[in-house]
Amino acid sequence: MAESEEEVHVLVQRVVKDITNAFKRNPNIDEIGVIPCPEARYNRSPIVLVENKLGVESWCIKFLLPYVHNKLLLYRQRKHWLDRGALVDITCTLLLLNPDFTTAWNVSGSCPSKLNFRKELLQCGVLYPEKDLYLGKLALTKFPKSPETWIHRRWVLQQILHQFSAVGHSRKQPQGEAAQADSERSQQVSDHLSRTLQQEIKVCSDAACHYSSNYNAWSHRIWVLQHMAKGNVKVFHDELSSMRLWVSMHVSDHSGFHYRQFLLKELITELYQTPPSTTTTCSSQHQSTTVPSISLHHQSHNQANRELSEAEAAGEEERQLSFTTIFQLFHQEMELCSDLIQAFPGHETLWSHRRHVFYLWHQWRREHQNHCSSNGGNDLGHLMYQDPDLLKDSTQSCTGQDEIANGQKHASELMEVDRVSFPDQRDNKRLKRGVPLPDPPTLSSEHSFVGDIIDRCSNPEQRHFALAYKKWLDTVIGQQP
Amino acid sequence: MKLYSLSIIYKGSNKSNLLKAAYDLSSFSFFQRSSIQEFMTFTSALIVERTSQGSRASVKEQEYLCHVYVRNDNLGAVVIADTEYPQRVCFTLLEKVLEEFSRTVDSIDWPSGNPGTITYAALDSHLSKYQNPREADAMTKVQAELDETKIILHNTMESLLDRGEKLDDLVAKSEHLGNQSKAFYKTARKQNSCCEIM
Numbered sequence: 078m079a080e081s082e083e084e085v086h087v088l089v090q091r092v093v094k095d096i097t098n099a100f101k102r103n104p105n106i107d108e109i110g111v112i113p114c115p116e117a118r119y120n121r122s123p124i125v126l127v128e129n130k131l132g133v134e135s136w137c138i139k140f141l142l143p144y145v146h147n148k149l150l151l152y153r154q155r156k157h158w159l160d161r162g163a164l165v166d167i168t169c170t171l172l173l174l175n176p177d178f179t180t181a182w183n184v185s186g187s188c189p190s191k192l193n194f195r196k197e198l199l200q201c202g203v204l205y206p207e208k209d210l211y212l213g214k215l216a217l218t219k220f221p222k223s224p225e226t227w228i229h230r231r232w233v234l235q236q237i238l239h240q241f242s243a244v245g246h247s248r249k250q251p252q253g254e255a256a257q258a259d260s261e262r263s264q265q266v267s268d269h270l271s272r273t274l275q276q277e278i279k280v281c282s283d284a285a286c287h288y289s290s291n292y293n294a295w296s297h298r299i300w301v302l303q304h305m306a307k308g309n310v311k312v313f314h315d316e317l318s319s320m321r322l323w324v325s326m327h328v329s330d331h332s333g334f335h336y337r338q339f340l341l342k343e344l345i346t347e348l349y350q351t352p353p354s355t356t357t358t359c360s361s362q363h364q365s366t367t368v369p370s371i372s373l374h375h376q377s378h379n380q381a382n383r384e385l386s387e388a389e390a391a392g393e394e395e396r397q398l399s400f401t402t403i404f405q406l407f408h409q410e411m412e413l414c415s416d417l418i419q420a421f422p423g424h425e426t427l428w429s430h431r432r433h434v435f436y437l438w439h440q441w442r443r444e445h446q447n448h449c450s451s452n453g454g455n456d457l458g459h460l461m462y463q464d465p466d467l468l469k470d471s472t473q474s475c476t477g478q479d480e481i482a483n484g485q486k487h488a489s490e491l492m493e494v495d496r497v498s499f500p501d502q503r504d505n506k507r508l509k510r511g512v513p514l515p516d517p518p519t520l521s522s523e524h525s526f527v528g529d530i531i532d533r534c535s536n537p538e539q540r541h542f543a544l545a546y547k548k549w550l551d552t553v554i555g556q557q558p
Numbered sequence: 559m560k561l562y563s564l565s566i567i568y569k570g571s572n573k574s575n576l577l578k579a580a581y582d583l584s585s586f587s588f589f590q591r592s593s594i595q596e597f598m599t600f601t602s603a604l605i606v607e608r609t610s611q612g613s614r615a616s617v618k619e620q621e622y623l624c625h626v627y628v629r630n631d632n633l634g635a636v637v638i639a640d641t642e643y644p645q646r647v648c649f650t651l652l653e654k655v656l657e658e659f660s661r662t663v664d665s666i667d668w669p670s671g672n673p674g675t676i677t678y679a680a681l682d683s684h685l686s687k688y689q690n691p692r693e694a695d696a697m698t699k700v701q702a703e704l705d706e707t708k709i710i711l712h713n714t715m716e717s718l719l720d721r722g723e724k725l726d727d728l729v730a731k732s733e734h735l736g737n738q739s740k741a742f743y744k745t746a747r748k749q750n751s752c753c754e755i756m
Contacts, residue, residue, distance in 0.1 A: 110589040113742035130588040135745075219587065286585065326559045326690070329642050420692060421644060 089144045092137060095124035096173070097166045099131055106131050108218040109173050111138065131173075131215075138174060145171045168195055172216055177225045195229065206233045214280050217294075221284040227293045230280075231300060237273065238304065241266050270305060274312070277301045282323075285333065295332040299339050313344050317406070321413060328421045334430040337410070341434065344406060345441060348399040404514060407438045411518050415526060423538035428546050438518055439554055523550055559642040560585060562622070563598040564651070564685045566659050566678070567606040568668040569632040574606040576734075577671050578659070580681035582689065593739045600734040601715070602626075602636035608718040609634065614652075615710040616645060617718065627652040633660060633668060647691040649707070655684055 100106060107129045114134040117123065123134035133141075145167055151157035152164070159167065172195075195209055213230045216223060278301065284294035306312040317340045324333045414431045421427070516522065527550070530543045565579040576599060583591040601619065605626045609615055612630040616623055623641055625648040628634035635652045662678050663671070688694040712718060715725060729735060729743050 108588055110587040112589040113593055113738060113745075115738075115741040115745060125589075127588070132589045135742075327642070328559065421642070424642075 085140050085144060088137065089141055091122065092124060092133075092141055093145070093166050093170050095122045096131070096133075096170050099124055099126045100169075102126070103129065105129050106215065109133070109215050110219055111135050133174070141170070142174050145174070169212060172212055172226075173219070177220070177223050196232070206236050209233050210276075217280060217284050218287070221287040221291055222293050224293055227297045230297065234273070234277070234301070234304070238270075241270060274301065274305045277305070278316075285323075285327075285330070289327065290330050290332045292332050295336050298336060302343070308347055310344065310347050313340050313347070316340055317344070325413075325417060328417055328424045329426045331426045331429070334426055334433075338430070338433045338437070341406060341410060341437060345403055345437075348402055349396070349445070401514065403441070404517065407434065407518065408515050410434050411438075418530070418539075422534055422536040423542070425538075425542055428542040431546065432549060435518060435523060435554070442517075520550060520554055523554075559691065560640045561637060561643060561648075561685055561688055562640075563595075563602065563636075563638045564655065564681055565599065565602040565636050566655065566681070567603055567634045567636060568671070569606050569609075569611065569628050569634050570669055574603045574634070575669060575671065576603055576673060577663070577668065577676050578673050578678050578681055580685040582685055592736075593742055596735050596739045597743075598638055600729070600732050602638065603734060604715070604728065605636055605718065606634040613710065614649060614707065615712060616648075617712040617715060619715045623648075625649060625652060627656065629656060631660075631665065633665075635659075644691055645709070647688070647695050649709070650695055651684065651688050655681065 103126060106126075109131045110133075112123075112125060112132040112134045114123075114136055117134070117136050123137040125132040125134065148157065148159070148167060149171065152159045210230065210233055213226045213233075216226050220226065278298065281294045281298035281301070285291045285298075288294070302312065302316070317337065320333070320337060320340075324330065324337065327333050411431070411434060414427060414434060418424075418427045418431070524547070527543050527547045531540060531547070534540050534543065561582060562585075563579060563581045566577045568575040568577055579599060579602070581595050581598065583594055586594050601624060605615075605617055605624055606628060609626050609628045611628055611632060614625075614627045616625050618624075618641075621641060622638055623643070623645070624636055624638045625645065626634060626636045627649060633656055635656050637648050637652060639648055658680060659678055662680075663676055667676065719725065719728075726744075726747065729740060732740075735743070
């Protein structure tokens with residue numbers, strides 16, 4: 078049964094109106110979907126609203142999509158007029174059916190005047206950015222990968238972030254009441270930002286669940302952290318810890334593990350800055366420790382020296398704390414990886430993750446061992462010291478086992494003892510870290526792990542991955558002093 | 559790592575008989591769920607029909623793995639999982655469920671029973687508990703290397719069928735599928751992408 082043009086027009090008008098009304102009736106719609114329905118039922122709307130789910134019967138899509146698509150193109154070509162309201166409704170409809178329609182979202186890159194619709198509507202203030210975030214979130218329930226939706230989302234977030242920073246720079250030196258109002262406003266902004274961040278993380282997480290190895294969703298998540306949580310160590314730590322269960326239940330999701338690698342790298346960068354020179358305070362990125370600022374004008378030479386060495390000591394302590402934290406991060410990540418490899422044999426993603434993490438650790442240790450050994454009594458230097466195995470021929474790794482284990486244990490003990498005699502007794506809380514550090518990952522422990530897997534596993538794929546990892550250890554790591 | 563359905567099915571001489579089933583379709587789009595449930599029932603019943611007495615098999619179909627165990631007394635169970643979920647744990651689950659079911663429900667009711675008449679309420683909670691394989695079955699890691707039970711592997715549903723038999727025909731005839739699901743299947747097959755359309 079061929080639909081006449083007039084019939085299609087009437088149908089589409091009705092459908093667009095039904096969709097708009099559905100949103101008005103239920104502002105809590107949280108999912109859209111297609112209802113498998115090959116034939117229209119007489120005189121019934123194809124739009125179905127059940128609880129918070131909006132469904133479109135499949136039979137009407139073949140009419141709806143080309144019609145709406147066409148309408149927008151005609152509008153763009155100025156061959157057909159649509160008022161603001163109609164434009165909003167039509168773009169909304171189209172985006173729910175086919176979010177990868179660039180014209181409707183408007184991808185950045187070209188100058189704004191050429192781009193259409195949602196962006197223009199946003200810029201004219203006809204739409205609030207939150208509406209597009211909401212619409213995008215809905216589109217993602219049906220099309221979790223949709224590149225255009227993610228791209229537009231970032232554009233909208235950037236608009237929002239600009240608004241936030243505009244608020245922050247409104248006044249220079251506020252006094253009294255104005256200062257109070259300002260600080261309240263900036264608290265509000267900070268809360269709003271935090272809420273937006275959490276919302277974005279949820280959207281990414283849902284999309285990652287709906288489509289495995291959803292690269293677009295995870296890239297967006299990374300973008301969000303980079304732009305909305307810059308330098309925020311707590312957020313990175315929280316993400317790392319909240320993702321543990323997720324990756325344990327998605328052991329072949331490569332993008333999920335890649336996200337963990339990103340988090341580790343960020344944390345390492347944030348936690349460990351280049352060692353401060355002796356005349357400055359610690360890096361401002363760290364948790365603030367009250368180090369008196371050095372002002373040589375007003376102090377006697379002796380006092381200045383004392384303050385200098387206090388600053389140095391505090392800086393050194395910061396560094397030790399960072400080392401410890403970084404070390405623990407790596408250790409925990411390797412443990413998680415080992416645990417999953419053993420529990421779920423035969424997943425390449427897990428072995429790939431292990432490579433990345435071990436390599437990261439290996440590189441970081443090599444980069445910082447110089448700094449460590451140049452710092453006299455820094456005990457973490459023992460941990461950071463060159464992997465003992467790499468000093469000898471790597472083929473002797475097994476025989477050196479006991480020696481190394483003792484050496485590492487000794488290092489841990491050293492740390493305990495020396496901490497007590499650390500010159501700066503100012504703040505015992507900072508010093509007290511009763512838990513001894515576990516052994517660091519080494520080439521030898523890796524060989525031991527992989528050897529164990531090879532000996533015991535019956536899963537042929539697991540065996541294959543284990544052998545490949547062993548080879549990687551020998552060819553890539555083993556060759557680097 | 560997910561389990562989608564768990565069914566207990568009696569392997570009759572002519573056809574199989576669904577006794578009880580539990581589903582977790584939360585990861586599917588809301589409007590697809592009823593069709594998907596029907597297809598899972600259809601698939602599970604078909605698999606039991608085509609699996610010999612006293613054997614275990616795993617059948618791959620798109621991104622799903624269907625694990626089946628039919629006992630010597632013709633009582634069978636099927637669990638439909640994704641490809642990440644460890645196979646060993648699935649068979650532990652099937653064995654456990656069948657053992658419990660056969661203790662609870664009299665064998666005289668198996669050939670003619672249906673989900674409405676059979677009284678066995680534990681299936682939903684088993685499915686739910688086993689969503690996390692390690693919580694449910696801490697011993698599996700140890701047993702994984704010891705278990706030598708033979709499991710037949712099928713790479714497609716088609717390999718279960720007889721020569722000349724077509725899946726499309728079986729779908730069309732099936733009493734487990736409603737009209738909407740059958741029509742939907744036809745469209746999806748034409749487009750050669752069952753889940754794309756969704």
